[in-house]
Amino acid sequence: MDAGRRGVLAAGAALVAAGGLGGAVWRGGHHHAPGTASAGADAEVRRAIQDALDRRAAAVRARDQGALAATLLPGAQALRSSQSTMLRNLAQVPTAAWDYQLQALDAFPLPPTLDPAERRAVRVQLAYRLAGFDTQPVTATQYLTFTRQGGSWLLSSDSDRAGDAELWDLGPVNAVHGRYCLVLGLRGADALRAFAVEADRAVPAVSAVWGDSWGQRTVLQVPLGLDQFGRLLGADPLGYASIAAVTTGELGPAEAGRTERITVNPQVWDGLNALGRRVVTTHETTHVATRAVTEQWTPRWLSEGVANWTGYLGTGRSPQQIAPELIVDLAAGRVPDHLPADDAFDGSAPGLPQAYEQAWFACRSVVLRHGQPRLVALYHALAATGGRGGPDAAVDSALRQTIGTGLTAFTAQWRSDLSGMVRAGAAVTGPG
CATH class of the missing domain: 3.10.450.50 (Nuclear Transport Factor 2; Chain: A,)
Incomplete structure (x- = not known):
């Protein structure tokens, strides 16, 4: 999941019952209550x-x-x-x-x-x-x-008055260094080393898709419980009860000098199997790698879709395994008529697993028809549009530039691919 501090741009995948693997929260800037002191304060x-x-x-x-x-x-x-x-x-x-x-x-x-x-x-x-x-x-x-x-x-x-909480405000922090990562947590060092192993595996896997122009390092924060997870995000923890991890940062290239933090939700993480932890960590690392080219006009179906695509790449999982809720909907004739809206990725949104799965499938459609490099090019091209004409117009322009198809036609192709998978008995595994 991708989020902005103190906000979260949800991201995840359907490996746990409630839906999400992880996400990101990008912040667009700080908002503060104005002080009451006069301009002539002492x-x-x-x-x-x-x-x-x-x-x-x-x-x-x-x-x-x-x-x-x-x-x-x-x-x-x-x-x-x-x-x-x-x-x-x-x-x-x-x-x-x-x-x-x-x-x-006189700020409060x-x-x-x-x-x-x-x-x-x-x-x-x-x-x-x-x-x-x-x-x-x-x-x-x-x-x-x-x-x-x-x-x-x-x-x-x-x-x-409460301000932003940092990990050291919540308890004694242990630090574990990996080859590409720093893990800061309130658990013991032995437990944190397992996070470092996953993070060190994820960085080269993400670079294999997204290149090496990003920092190629990650910082993971590991609190003890859901309440602490919420305090670190500055958000209601219940809104992220099904999310395994969140990446926090600001949108766009301004954050190039910072390594965005991946904050783990221990309540969900501890229930994941080895594959789930691998996918979550790679998903979140993708958010770190793509942060500088993720903008306000980047739709969440694309930012979360590419994170899920990269997260599942090489796992050998079929669409039935990656998108089980979506497969059930399709088999029942519930084919979505539009790509998921941004608010479909909110942590408490109904149909959260389907939103992630639809986003993954949209990126799969790009890769199957045009190749993975075009998916990466699409992401970069969208950032380069500057959001001109609004989000939909920017997406339409980037799609035409990279795959030769506008947003309306791409949506129709995506829906056709969804229907086709059902007609084929959901037997197509595709790459990844």
């Missing part, structure tokens, strides 16, 4: 709080508990304990950079207190890089409360 306060943030960042980079504690309000015992725990949780995470930038004063309403000390509610952007994986920082939003004490501004709360 510049001295801003400088003092930014100075405190800079000292906090230096303490985290140095893993210096004493220096971090010096930036905290002495009487905030719960905060001091949680911040100390956070630093310990980070011990194995290979950070190459860690900085905080003050974005807004503060709870009442009897303490007369001046407080300011601030919005802060954390920017960090993982060594060997990010050349540009990954960002997260935090909402913090600072209190003036003795002429200094000190952090007094990090819980007055």
Whole structure:
């Protein structure tokens, strides 16, 4: 599944009962509530709080508990304990950079207190890089409360408003390095090595289809449960209860300096067999590889279809095995009359397995008629259209450019291929 932080562009395949293997969430940009401070907010306060943030960042980079504690309000015992725990949780995470930038004063309403000390509610952007994986920082939003004490501004709360959750906010992180991957998780190192083995197998398999111009590395995050999975996505976990993994990032080439995160849903992952885990990991790695050429106008049937196509490639599975729900529908005469809409891939959408299977079958139709290189060319050509004329017009243009058929004719061919498979008794296996 493909998703944008904090959002998710669903992706998956029908290996589990509820439907999805995985997906992706691409973010199109951050959206924040405006601050209530006036344009003339005290510049001295801003400088003092930014100075405190800079000292906090230096303490985290140095893993210096004493220096971090010096930036905290002495009487905030719960905060001091949680911040100390956070630093310990980070011990194995290979950070190459860690900085905080003050974005807004008076960013949210503060709870009442009897303490007369001046407080300011601030919005802060954390920017960090993982060594060997990010050349540009990954960002997260935090909402913090600072209190003036003795002429200094000190952090007094990090819980007055929820911000973006990172893995180290949830527990002690273990790190396992593979040849092409970094696995960060709350499970033991031995369990995480199994994820690294799958990730290292997936990277060259994806590069064999999509080339080697992408970073050819992945970062996997492995929380302990569905609730933690939802917190990392910043979404209702029930909306992803049937999704095995999600890739988060931003659409388009702007993210070239970051390695998008693949976040595993342990509730589903643990129920997959070896083939399912292989397909999920390859599916998600495809989202990482194609992220720079996935745009707002890229339909999800194509982005999820190519991820499923690549995920199942070489597994020897037949259409009956890859698309069982779709086969049942076709046998009952329920032939879809249009390619699945974007919202059909939402985690809680009815018919989620069929949407993934229809998307896989659409990519299969391209490959069977024109060859796999044309499927790759179609994806790139669509990104190059710039979305001119709207999504359907962009898809139509890219189809004509690469396979010589417009969207209407392609949809008719896809429907014909679906019907033909039923007439042939669903015996055609095709490549993959």
